[in-house]
Amino acid sequence: MSAxxxxxxxxxxxxxxxxxxxxxxxxxxxxxxxxxxxxTLGVASKVFYDVWSTKQLIVYTLGDTTPLGxxxxxxxxxxxxxxxxxxxxxxxxxxxxxxxxxxxxxxxxHDTGLExxxxxxxxxxxxxxxxxxxxxxxxFYVFLEIMSIASYALVAFRNDTWEGIEAGIKYMFVGSLAxxxxxxxxxxxxxQYGTLTMSYLAVKIAQNPTLxxxxxxxxxxxxxxxxxxxxxxxxxxxxxxxxxxxSISAMLSGLVIKVGGVYAxxxxxxxxxxxxxxxxxxxWIIIFFGxxxxxxxxxxxxxxxxxxxLFAFSSVGQIGxxxxxxxxxxxxxxxxxxxxxxxGAIYHIINHALMKALLFLVAGAVLHQVGTKNLNELSxxxxxxxxxxxxxxxxxxxxxxxxPLNGFASKWLIYESSxxxxxxxxxxxxxxxxxxxxxxxxxxxxxxxxxSEVVENAKEPGKAMIIPMLILILAIIIMGLFPWQISDKIxxxxxxxxxxxxxYVVAVIGGA
Amino acid sequence: xxxxYATLGLIGxxxxxxxxxxxxxxLDRKLVARMQRRVGPPLLQPFYDFLKLVSKxxxxxxxxxxxxxxxxxxxxxxxxxxxxxxxxxFAPLFNTKGDVIVFIYLLTLIAFIRVVGAINSGSPYxxxxxxxxxxxxxxxxVPMMLGLFAILWRLSKLGVSKPFSLATFYEHNIWxxxxxxxxxxxIILLLVFLAWLASEIEAGYFNIPEAEQELAEGPMAEYSGxxxxxxxxxxxxxxxxxxxxxxxxFFPWGISGLVGLTGTSAIIADLIFHTLKxxxxxxxxxxxxxxxxxxxxxxxxxxxxxxxxxxxxIIGVLLIAIDILEVIA
Numbered sequence: 064m065s066a067x068x069x070x071x072x073x074x075x076x077x078x079x080x081x082x083x084x085x086x087x088x089x090x091x092x093x094x095x096x097x098x099x100x101x102x103t104l105g106v107a108s109k110v111f112y113d114v115w116s117t118k119q120l121i122v123y124t125l126g127d128t129t130p131l132g133x134x135x136x137x138x139x140x141x142x143x144x145x146x147x148x149x150x151x152x153x154x155x156x157x158x159x160x161x162x163x164x165x166x167x168x169x170x171x172x173h174d175t176g177l178e179x180x181x182x183x184x185x186x187x188x189x190x191x192x193x194x195x196x197x198x199x200x201x202x203f204y205v206f207l208e209i210m211s212i213a214s215y216a217l218v219a220f221r222n223d224t225w226e227g228i229e230a231g232i233k234y235m236f237v238g239s240l241a242x243x244x245x246x247x248x249x250x251x252x253x254x255q256y257g258t259l260t261m262s263y264l265a266v267k268i269a270q271n272p273t274l275x276x277x278x279x280x281x282x283x284x285x286x287x288x289x290x291x292x293x294x295x296x297x298x299x300x301x302x303x304x305x306x307x308x309x310s311i312s313a314m315l316s317g318l319v320i321k322v323g324g325v326y327a328x329x330x331x332x333x334x335x336x337x338x339x340x341x342x343x344x345x346x347w348i349i350i351f352f353g354x355x356x357x358x359x360x361x362x363x364x365x366x367x368x369x370x371x372x373l374f375a376f377s378s379v380g381q382i383g384x385x386x387x388x389x390x391x392x393x394x395x396x397x398x399x400x401x402x403x404x405x406x407g408a409i410y411h412i413i414n415h416a417l418m419k420a421l422l423f424l425v426a427g428a429v430l431h432q433v434g435t436k437n438l439n440e441l442s443x444x445x446x447x448x449x450x451x452x453x454x455x456x457x458x459x460x461x462x463x464x465x466x467p468l469n470g471f472a473s474k475w476l477i478y479e480s481s482x483x484x485x486x487x488x489x490x491x492x493x494x495x496x497x498x499x500x501x502x503x504x505x506x507x508x509x510x511x512x513x514x515s516e517v518v519e520n521a522k523e524p525g526k527a528m529i530i531p532m533l534i535l536i537l538a539i540i541i542m543g544l545f546p547w548q549i550s551d552k553i554x555x556x557x558x559x560x561x562x563x564x565x566x567y568v569v570a571v572i573g574g575a
Numbered sequence: 576x577x578x579x580y581a582t583l584g585l586i587g588x589x590x591x592x593x594x595x596x597x598x599x600x601x602l603d604r605k606l607v608a609r610m611q612r613r614v615g616p617p618l619l620q621p622f623y624d625f626l627k628l629v630s631k632x633x634x635x636x637x638x639x640x641x642x643x644x645x646x647x648x649x650x651x652x653x654x655x656x657x658x659x660x661x662x663x664x665f666a667p668l669f670n671t672k673g674d675v676i677v678f679i680y681l682l683t684l685i686a687f688i689r690v691v692g693a694i695n696s697g698s699p700y701x702x703x704x705x706x707x708x709x710x711x712x713x714x715x716x717v718p719m720m721l722g723l724f725a726i727l728w729r730l731s732k733l734g735v736s737k738p739f740s741l742a743t744f745y746e747h748n749i750w751x752x753x754x755x756x757x758x759x760x761x762i763i764l765l766l767v768f769l770a771w772l773a774s775e776i777e778a779g780y781f782n783i784p785e786a787e788q789e790l791a792e793g794p795m796a797e798y799s800g801x802x803x804x805x806x807x808x809x810x811x812x813x814x815x816x817x818x819x820x821x822x823x824x825f826f827p828w829g830i831s832g833l834v835g836l837t838g839t840s841a842i843i844a845d846l847i848f849h850t851l852k853x854x855x856x857x858x859x860x861x862x863x864x865x866x867x868x869x870x871x872x873x874x875x876x877x878x879x880x881x882x883x884x885x886x887x888x889i890i891g892v893l894l895i896a897i898d899i900l901e902v903i904a
Contacts, residue, residue: 443638443640443697445640445641445642445695446638446639446640446641449640449641452640465680466677466680504709507691508691508694511640511642511691511694511695512694512695512697512702513638513697513702514638514697
């Protein structure tokens, strides 16, 4: 009996029962949300441990024991297929989701309509979990839309503020367009090959790589780069993250752009297309967008005066590193350099989810306690909110990539591989980091300067907001102390499993 | 067991370098005084200063935060950690391949901690000093890193056990390359490194962030008592460490081989000989430079770094790289 279905059952049950549980009052509501997300985290850890310890894919068919139909040798049912990357993403999604839910208990106290909020946040988590475990293209699209629609609603959750509505509308309009690109790509693939199972599609495309499959890939890349906030289409992100409640920003920036964007891109590129088309070209396209994203995102972060907007642009910049790693992983497919780059990218996905979640929780604490996120007014916050400032210091140091913290190892892998692959790319990566450092040092100096009048009466937030921050700090420091062990034990096996497309296919079709 | 020996070694080095670096401060003040026809303080003056500062009351300004009080401790901690990665006439205690990055990182971190401590003091003098220190910090490290990485890369081509480690200098040194162009390049890089050393320890031209007369000690304006003592000590350690880097790159020869010592006595002889070389380098880069030059304005200093030192470093690097790049026959 696999634990996998409970990864969907539990948040689904939690979300759908939330309106009923809410009738029992405020306490029951938040306790239920916490319980559900904690259980999901437990299930995700179990799934991750199962996959990691056996190094085997988990294939789960909905409605039957085998994905293959009666008398036919191709899969006809929806199936879930979890490799180490999917399990790792599920783990980080549930972990950060749990932290965000604990945080919301205090942070969202002054808002109304919280039963909808908790329903939406659980649905958001559900959508992301669905994306990372699914092995079916249309199922992927459905979960992508679940995630996207939940995040449109959550960005615009504070609908009495102008910016929430503005950002929500912007995000929804362009987000729907991007989703329709992906749907169109899926429709093209279905029309051409008559199947929607990822692994069977991989076989079909390899047998007959038509122009249609390439057009579909173009649509996927376009849509998914939008979802990940890569540069020409990052404008929704810099509005959505500042406008959303901070617990949601933490999930948007830490998870949504990675699960709905770079994870899906990796899955489609490696598990479906890797052997059938010239992945070198695809790799260079991704590298190009990665480099542009890296420079523009980090450079725009330097000039921001709004703290959350700065973090949002910094997320764009960090997505650039991840895209760069994935791109090199594709162009240098099957070489040592490609493996290192991909391991670095995956490692950076995890690390960035932790540290950006921490930074947005800090921003939320500042906004909650002081009432402004304008950096020009927040001078000297460290005196009044030392713990929050310390959390910021750790988060900023980790994101810049200082050695005792987790950001170092993942960025190092990306630098090293890009320098070995093409020194010009490494120079761009270092330039991006220089901008990133400048942006965070500016905030740091603001925090540690002379106390201004605005912060005069500020004090630390309560326990429910401090504890998630402390847990994230702890995770960052612990992951920072064992970088190479994690890289060797988890990230490199993950890369091996992603690259093993044959195994991904055979696990479903069963050697046929 | 190895770890215990390394810890003991680090403690021993810390005690030794603290004494040696404070002794050098006294020597420096004496020498500069003699250059200006003064008698100068006694040789052990820095020790008295240190003890006096430790015994005095530390005043914490009202607007200062926690980091203000923690910065001196962090600075000293990082300096001590840095000792484990510094070549002292023998390979660093914790040498591994690539430890040069740790060295540069920790060396920069000390200056950065000073800046953060100053920013957190709430004093405008300290803040202006900190801004200047930040500007100099980002300007001065570029030529140094360029030179250091190029030299290590060039030496790794000669075959070393741990590439990009500071232990490399005791396997091969830069003078061994032998070609006239490489020799010229090395000389140019030596000048760059002496200038870098002067700016790292803020002597002469580069005494800009602290600028007593203009800025009332800059970043250190609000520090007093124990906190100031810790900063003074970590600065002295940093002077010694920076000069050790220059000595290790350009004058790595040991004495123990010549007089036939082995084992512990060889280490001690090398350490003492290294100390003498450090004093000689500091004499040039610190005492003389301090006595004969005045302070530059911050804009002039930035120009010196980017328009003089950086091009010089690039030329020097190209000269030492040129015979391996095979652009000339």
